[in-house]
Amino acid sequence: MPDLGKYADAVLSSYAVSLVLLMVLVWLSVRRSKRIKAQLQDIEMKVKRNG
Template structure:
């Protein structure tokens, strides 16, 4: 199913690997930031409820 890449196989496959790794890192960073922002929002909302 994989096409014959000839002498460029290493370059193409390493480019795919780097691209996939960068996508994984970006998703991980986004999820981590979303969790942090959600926690901050919950903190602000609880302060507002307490202070009325």
């Protein structure tokens, strides 16, 4: 790891915040994907029953 000197705290905290934000975005995307998939399956079942 390079010597960051007096900026070490700022740089490392920026990395930490960025990683947390990326994890939150991935989690939200996966959660939304599961919800949309369930909705699409419900719609397909309704179409098959009424079709």
